[in-house]
Amino acid sequence: MSEDMVRLDYSYCTAEAVGQNGFSDADLDRIGKDAALMLDSVLPEAKQGKPGFMALPFMTDDELDPVLKEAGRLKDLADTLVVLGIGGSALGATAVDMALAGSLRNSFARPHGCMRLFVADNPDPRSFGMLLHNLDLNRTVFNVVSKSGSTAETMAQFMVVMEMLKNKMGWDKAAQRVVFTTDPEKGNLRLIAQKEGDFRCLEVPPDVGGRFSVLSPVGLLPLAAAGHNIKVLLSGARAMYERCLNPDFSSNPAALLAGLTVEYMHSARNILVMMPYATDLFGLAQWFAQLWAESLGKASDLDGKEVHAGQTPVAAVGATDQHSQLQLYIEGPQDKLVLFATLDDMGGDIPIPGLFQDIDSISYLGGASMGALIKSEAKATQAALAQQKRPSLNLRLPRLDAHCLGQVLFLLEAATLMAGKLLRINPLDQPGVELGKVLTYGLMGRKGFEQEAKRMAEIDFGGKRLV
Numbered sequence: 345m346s347e348d349m350v351r352l353d354y355s356y357c358t359a360e361a362v363g364q365n366g367f368s369d370a371d372l373d374r375i376g377k378d379a380a381l382m383l384d385s386v387l388p389e390a391k392q393g394k395p396g397f398m399a400l401p402f403m404t405d406d407e408l409d410p411v412l413k414e415a416g417r418l419k420d421l422a423d424t425l426v427v428l429g430i431g432g433s434a435l436g437a438t439a440v441d442m443a444l445a446g447s448l449r450n451s452f453a454r455p456h457g458c459m460r461l462f463v464a465d466n467p468d469p470r471s472f473g474m475l476l477h478n479l480d481l482n483r484t485v486f487n488v489v490s491k492s493g494s495t496a497e498t499m500a501q502f503m504v505v506m507e508m509l510k511n512k513m514g515w516d517k518a519a520q521r522v523v524f525t526t527d528p529e530k531g532n533l534r535l536i537a538q539k540e541g542d543f544r545c546l547e548v549p550p551d552v553g554g555r556f557s558v559l560s561p562v563g564l565l566p567l568a569a570a571g572h573n574i575k576v577l578l579s580g581a582r583a584m585y586e587r588c589l590n591p592d593f594s595s596n597p598a599a600l601l602a603g604l605t606v607e608y609m610h611s612a613r614n615i616l617v618m619m620p621y622a623t624d625l626f627g628l629a630q631w632f633a634q635l636w637a638e639s640l641g642k643a644s645d646l647d648g649k650e651v652h653a654g655q656t657p658v659a660a661v662g663a664t665d666q667h668s669q670l671q672l673y674i675e676g677p678q679d680k681l682v683l684f685a686t687l688d689d690m691g692g693d694i695p696i697p698g699l700f701q702d703i704d705s706i707s708y709l710g711g712a713s714m715g716a717l718i719k720s721e722a723k724a725t726q727a728a729l730a731q732q733k734r735p736s737l738n739l740r741l742p743r744l745d746a747h748c749l750g751q752v753l754f755l756l757e758a759a760t761l762m763a764g765k766l767l768r769i770n771p772l773d774q775p776g777v778e779l780g781k782v783l784t785y786g787l788m789g790r791k792g793f794e795q796e797a798k799r800m801a802e803i804d805f806g807g808k809r810l811v
């Protein structure tokens with residue numbers, strides 16, 4: 345196996361490591377048989393690039409060209425890019441930018457040729473207002489990302505920004521500073537682009553759902569503008585695609601991840617904690633939370649039977665959350681599976697100087713390094729969980745670069761699809777989030793949603809009992 349490969353370590357899911365909460369060889373055989381049936385249905389479609397996210401790693405240079413050209417045009421116009429989008433239209437760009445440029449990326453100047461990237465994903469007037477207040481509009485461009493083109497939060501942000509830009513520089517110049525990423529044919533952004541003419545547009549492939557779209561122009565444009573090598577990101581995803589199409593369960597990391605997590609769901613491990621031991625991977629854990637939650641949290645199975653499937657994802661980060669959540673994971677309810685992610689090469693190390701050698705309780709740190717400390721903590725935490733018969737998995741990344749990240753993104757997407765197939769639910773829709781949306785439309789007075797406004801008056805219990 346190449347040294348560049350992301351590996352899945354499932355040693356802490358075995359009976360040897362966690363007793364009755366782990367799997368024996370016979371269990372693994374059984375899980376493998378179910379997974380083989382699942383792979384029989386997934387692989388022929390995946391080979392055809394279905395569902396749509398399977399084809400994204402294979403975008404050709406011709407398909408990438410408009411993305412790279414647009415990123416270049418934006419860089420010529422400005423040094424700051426603000427993405428207006430939410431959910432799958434926001435989390436992927438944040439995850440990759442945070443991973444590759446660091447959690448503190450917006451606190452310091454970026455290297456030459458790399459735009460500052462802000463992802464404004466919430467219509468919270470306080471935080472959005474503060475961002476707008478601090479932006480120099482002459483040096484800022486905006487990427488409005490919405491597959492549907494109807495998401496209230498994103499459209500509201502767009503309208504606010506457009507008004508500001510228009511007042512400052514007139515409509516035509518303002519429109520040049522805004523690029524849409526949206527469906528090729530449908531939706532309000534497409535309509536506005538057709539009507540107003542001045543807006544540039546990139547396409548979200550119609551068969552790629554928002555939470556699976558990070559490797560489409562949704563994620564690729566902002567990432568290219570921020571200076572990340574999107575071709576290397578895709579090459580990592582391609583390498584993982586090959587491995588996820590392996591019909592042999594025991595060599596297929598996505599099938600293993602899906603098979604083991606679904607098996608744990610069946611034994612009431614209803615919570616999946618993703619806990620990377622790297623501050624800069626916290627965005628990845630948040631991106632994964634949407635992917636896992638929206639894809640697997642379903643009321644009914646493919647036959648319409650009520651199942652209420654799913655596993656609650658929790659985003660944590662090591663070592664930080666050892667000092668906040670770990671107590672619960674080690675001694676609380678036996679309802680969790682922890683998915684660690686660790687880096688073999690932390691990307692630099694900091695030696696700890698040998699100060700205070702007369703204080704035994706800290707002298708051992710002198711001469712060691714921060715990298716050695718965080719790596720020991722990751723190992724110790726997995727082992728400590730196992731001592732309490734708590735299973736865990738570990739995604740081992742050789743290092744934090746675009747190639748490894750491309751592998752991880754694709755692996756988690758493929759595993760999510762496969763988990764959905766094993767659960768016999770549809771992992772590609774999200775019917776449950778609709779009701780809240782239409783009730784909001786009712787409250788906001790949207791035409792055609794008068795019934796929802798009435799309904800809201802009946803079911804709004806908020807504020808009825810205040811203390």
Ligand SMILES: O=P(O)(O)OC[C@H]1O[C@H](O)[C@H](O)[C@@H](O)[C@@H]1O
Nearest residue numbers: 430431432433490491492495554
């Ligand atoms: O890209 P958009 O159409 O604006 O959608 C943004 C988000 O909105 C929804 O509520 C969906 O639940 C998400 O899956 C989606 O990523």
